[in-house]
């Protein structure tokens with residue numbers, strides 16, 4: 001389909017096309033998720049200029065004022081020691097913890113908050129396991145918008161909560177899990193008069209797809225595999241959209257295979273994929289140490305399953321123990337400190353590698369989505385610690401300790 005006048009919003013379920021307009025979140029006809037679609041001419045004249053997310057402006061929605069904190073352009077690090085321990089010779093980490101608020105959410109938020117201004121929103125809101133709220137609060141502050149965050153009470157990492165507070169958001173603690181917090185927000189969004197910035201918002205996906213462009217440019221090729229932690233499943237779907245658009249623009253000649261990693265206690269998508277089922281079974285009481293992905297009713301499950309299947313990828317579940325092991329390995333072998341959800345892709349790779357899934361020479365990129373400083377409540381054991389009095393000899397005390 002040709003859209004003569006810039007981008008349009010297309011329903012991923014029924015295919016209906018909608019004019020972009022303020023507040024439209026889901027398909028007016030069937031309630032399906034919307035995706036931003038561009039005229040073909042856009043892909044014929046792609047040009048990349050500058051740095052970060054807005055380097056890819058020519059394949060992003062048109063905005064009037066850009067609300068930016070310099071997001072994107074994150075390190076792509078070859079992790080040789082970690083790779084060797086997993087039997088993977090060409091393993092890279094895309095360290096999204098290096099974004100301004102410490103997670104990949106900033107990529108989506110710079111676009112979606114810029115769009116919120118274009119649609120003349122006064123207030124923005126989201127439900128969040130923590131990172132979305134941290135990011136939204138910062139970008140809303142920068143844009144001069146009011147922001148309200150709906151958080152699952154008691155299950156948001158302290159660093160993330162502090163960020164929302166610091167940036168001046170109003171905090172609504174919902175006595176329930178993330179799924180319930182999101183439902184509460186969505187069913188009252190009109191009364192609240194807010195523009196919703198959860199990843200149901202199609203503009204978030206547009207910003208988040210830019211990680212694919214950076215990976216492709218950073219490696220100078222398409223990797224064989226890209227590995228994502230999966231919660232609501234928007235991010236893995238965004239990455240897949242980005243890789244598809246590189247091919248559509250005639251820049252890349254292949255697409256990677258996508259791997260989705262979920263925590264055992266919150267794995268509706270991985271389970272459906274592995275059982276070959278068409279639909280997910282929701283998890284009523286999701287549980288995992290990786291609170292960022294403690295989600296039982298992922299909004300974008302359909303497009304994530306499609307991404308996994310269309311890319312001939314796979315899914316894997318990992319235990320909390322494996323996630324914490326991966327967190328320590330990343331930190332101690334490579335100097336990269338990830339929050340538990342951010343380390344989940346590494347745990348997934350360890351699992352798959354043990355199962356003989358890889359040959360060993362494939363080029364693999366693990367998307368490490370959030371910074372370890374976000375979650376100081378995680379116990380990192382074991383570690384060496386020495387308590388001494390002034391004047392005591394630390395070398396002697398250390399000898400006794402070790």
Ligand code: F0G
Pocket residue numbers: 103127128129130131132133199229230231232233234235236292293339341342369370
């Ligand atoms: N990793 C981190 C660090 C996250 O914060 C999230 C999601 C994900 C992975 C999963 O991404 O939901 O697109 O599959 N955090 C959301 C939040 C839910 O509210 O911050 P997804």
